[in-house]
Amino acid sequence: MRLLQVVLFALSIGLWTSCNSSSSENASKDIRLNQYLIEGKKIYESHCANCHQVDGKGFARLYPPIDSVFLRDTTATLQIILMGNKNPLTVKGIEYTLPMPGHDFFTDLELAELSTYLYATWSGQKAQRISTETVKTLRENP
Amino acid sequence: MKKQLLILSFVMSLLACESREAKLPILGNRTTQTEVVNGKLVTDTIYHTIPPFILVDQDSATITEANMNGHITISDFFFTSCPTICPIMKTQMLRVYQAFENDSSILILSHSIDSEHDTVALLRDFAERLDVSSKRWHFLTGPQEDIFELGEKGYIVTTQSDPDAPGGYLHSGAFILVDDQRRIRGIYDGTEPEQVDQLIKDIPRLKKELGL
Numbered sequence: 001m002r003l004l005q006v007v008l009f010a011l012s013i014g015l016w017t018s019c020n021s022s023s024s025e026n027a028s029k030d031i032r033l034n035q036y037l038i039e040g041k042k043i044y045e046s047h048c049a050n051c052h053q054v055d056g057k058g059f060a061r062l063y064p065p066i067d068s069v070f071l072r073d074t075t076a077t078l079q080i081i082l083m084g085n086k087n088p089l090t091v092k093g094i095e096y097t098l099p100m101p102g103h104d105f106f107t108d109l110e111l112a113e114l115s116t117y118l119y120a121t122w123s124g125q126k127a128q129r130i131s132t133e134t135v136k137t138l139r140e141n142p
Numbered sequence: 143m144k145k146q147l148l149i150l151s152f153v154m155s156l157l158a159c160e161s162r163e164a165k166l167p168i169l170g171n172r173t174t175q176t177e178v179v180n181g182k183l184v185t186d187t188i189y190h191t192i193p194p195f196i197l198v199d200q201d202s203a204t205i206t207e208a209n210m211n212g213h214i215t216i217s218d219f220f221f222t223s224c225p226t227i228c229p230i231m232k233t234q235m236l237r238v239y240q241a242f243e244n245d246s247s248i249l250i251l252s253h254s255i256d257s258e259h260d261t262v263a264l265l266r267d268f269a270e271r272l273d274v275s276s277k278r279w280h281f282l283t284g285p286q287e288d289i290f291e292l293g294e295k296g297y298i299v300t301t302q303s304d305p306d307a308p309g310g311y312l313h314s315g316a317f318i319l320v321d322d323q324r325r326i327r328g329i330y331d332g333t334e335p336e337q338v339d340q341l342i343k344d345i346p347r348l349k350k351e352l353g354l
């Protein structure tokens with residue numbers, strides 16, 4: 001009898017958590033976000049981490065950190081990734097002068113994955129997927 | 143009893159072998175030279191050495207091969223606007239610098255292969271931003287052809303202009319370890335932290351061998 005109670009209790013908890021955490025729509029949303037985060041991390045590590053470092057903290061006073069204040073301007077962020085920058089840039093009170101190369105060869109999907117990873121990791125905001133449509137609009141109307 | 147002694151001596155000889163580290167190899171082509179000394183023929187090995195050069199560093203100081211005398215030198219080739227491997231090389235070279243910051247027998251020579259863009263002023267700014275001392279780490283510039291030749295023939299590494307390469311130059315990511323007689327004693331991949339760990343371990347070995 002005792003055993004039955006325990007089993008029933010366990011089953012009800014299981015049922016409660018599974019129903020609560022995900023309707024199937026939420027689950028697929030989570031999976032897509034995770035896909036973007038994983039791919040975005042790969043892109044970051046092969047194209048950005050050389051200078052900005054894997055932890056995003058930058059290197060000495062040569063390469064700036066990925067900064068949450070800079071990320072607030074999504075258009076500027078996207079533009080600097082695509083077109084690079086030749087002008088001095090001040091981040092957290094330090095002026096950086098080395099040029100940043102552009103990456104206009106990124107596809108909309110790559111850019112969306114990278115941006116999703118950047119914002120999830122360094123903006124201080126909750127992780128959310130940045131869609132290819134958003135990226136496309138920003139890319140076409142800078 | 144005899145058998146035990148034999149085993150003991152064998153074990154001790156093994157231990158002796160382990161504690162004696164092998165010397166670092168001397169790299170590059172070598173030739174021999176035979177001379178008559180006191181009526182006898184004596185053959186000497188002539189090793190590859192870093193050839194003479196005249197370049198300037200971030201303080202506009204002239205740096206030549208003579209600066210390498212009495213020092214262990216670690217050299218590399220880079221350019222400040224390099225978008226690919228140079229930033230990694232510089233993070234790794236900074237580790238080498240920090241490991242030997244207070245060791246006056248160590249010299250680091252970073253040769254810029256983009257003479258037109260990397261002026262003395264720009265190299266000075268670069269070094270200041272890295273917070274490194276020009277006593278230990280020299281950022282060198284000079285006639286581009288001289289630097290390419292020094293890289294290719296002296297250090298046996300690739301250095302050349304290439305419009306197809308990112309940033310316009312093709313160059314090796316090697317850190318080259320050179321002894322006080324300007325002989326190459328090791329070539330390490332400056333983009334691989336494990337190889338740079340090995341370099342940091344090999345420098346004290348070389349110092350010991352050279353009595354520096």
